[in-house]
Amino acid sequence: MNETTNEFYENLFTPGTALSELKFDGFCDWFVRLSDVSVHWEYQPSYVLSQCSYLLGGLITFIHACNHGGRLPYLWLTTILHGLAVESISYIHPDIDNFWHSQTFLIFLGRRLPLHIIVLYPVFIYNSSIAAAKARLSKWSEPFAVGLLVVLIDIAYDIVSVNFLHWTWHDTDPNIYDRHYWVPWNSYYFHATFAASFTFWFHFTREVFCESDGKWLADKR
Template sequence: MEYNITGFGEERSEMNYTGLGNWLIGYMDPYDYWNAHPTYAICELDFLIGAGLMLVHAFTTGGRWPWLFFASMFHGFVVELIAYFAPFIANFWHAQGMITLFDRRMALYIAVLYPVFYYHASWASSKMKLKSQLVEYMAVGLMTVLVDIPYDITSVKYVHWIWHDTDPNIYDRHYWVPWNSYYFHLCFSTSFQFWFHSVRRWIDKSKDLDKWQAGSIKSEINALIAASLLGMPGGCLLFLPFYHPLHDFYGVPSEVTGVSILMAFTAIVWKFDRKSHRYEKPAKMNFVSKILFGHLLVHYLVFLVMVIFFNPEDAISIGLHQPIGNCNETEPVHTILKTLHRQKYLCLDNYDEKYYDFHCLPNATVPSDGSIWYTVCGTPFENRAEYLTVLSLITFIAYMVFTSFHFDYDENTEKLWKNTKLSKKNN
């Protein structure tokens, strides 16, 4: 089959730019973009629309919500740029979008991915009315993972990015998603929440402010900077209790450490949710809030629809991928406690990334040694029904969880609470 796509089959061993602007922003023709990677375009649109709705919701609602959006966006830039350019991290490569930033490493929608995750998670968790602020931060972490799961599982199958083949921190996978991806989102979002709320509270400690009431400009700017810069190191520290000692020294699989911390967080949040401040009916949603909640539902349906109507073997990703080279050359991977090692290059004779191959290229020709920019092709589902089952279950769970937080309440609890307040007032 012939593909009329600009750059199809092109190989590069280095990236040459005409100037800073060309390094900063790359552009792909919309026709080529859709023909090569339609699911990627749909995914990107989902996040960009969601971010736009959140901005409207944030400024309509006021308080700290606009600060949350921009703080999470800057936090995302910090995390992503360090992940791209720190040599001992650099373990994934995004596909090229219509606009791709920073040395062709960051698709435009990634700039708003963290706000979309954190805003939905924070908005839902705020309605839990938990008595412990720390536990609420953990609840945000769990909700972030819940929003992320369908995106992670589906996107990697449609080669929206590829992972490093032998990095020990992402070696253990679930539907080709590293277990540490969920661990990462859980810990980084929890750490971000801690800094975002704590710094504002420390600076404006003399003021009796609700968590979502805007404080002084000084406190909000400091909270934004702290959450942006410290969210990542704080999240890395949360890898210490479960992951690094067990994985790095005792060889415990990431599946076990990832599930362990998810279950621990869930148990703690569940316990505190039994005795929360949620006594009254949640505030009625206005039109903007309903539209934003609708986006959350659409977010899950987007990935479900992808699996139903699009074939992953038709996906073509032209761009930066793991460099190809000497199969025997290794490089260090520095963790908090220990230095591990991985193969420096993708070994075409022996790689284990079955979600992509080179079948769409003429004669299925593999890229040349030294290539850093080349074309990869998606691969068929081994069992599409299995993916549909998993994504349908996740969508159902998300629907039950988020509708419960946003809409459910117990009329008897509300009546009891009002009678208790009335009794105290009369006494």
């Protein structure tokens, strides 16, 4: 990265900075950026702690999935893929490109996708799926239970994160005008519906394409 581009990027760490555009030194610089974590700790220590919490949560859920086997590793992996797809589409579709994460020590896709957001999805959906499964609900109600559990996890996270500027929402977008402690109600609706639909399709595809004796057992083939 040349000196001009590097200085331009460093301005993102200064509170109150307003930039009309981001400049990148080639594809690699656009795809991923690694920076000094001490700089982030200086300006947003709560954000660093939040990132570490979700990275740890992602690691714990991964270990749990690997230890218990069956379809749980597939559940963990598909939550990651689900999150990557949702986040990536959000950054390129103008109708839903209405939020911005603060900068982190490791960030992807044009400074838009922090590392911890990738593992946030298994922390939300994987844990909620396991909890809902323990309740032994009916097939039709379990996806809705997962969606509600995800929202329960997300409520506190959203409110605290917006308060500490871990990310921000577009101020004038009418789609997210109605808010709860500055968090758009649509955010909760998004998490509930996407988690519920993800759960439905995850188990429905097993019934259609797999040969197993239970929803958490891997394919016999």
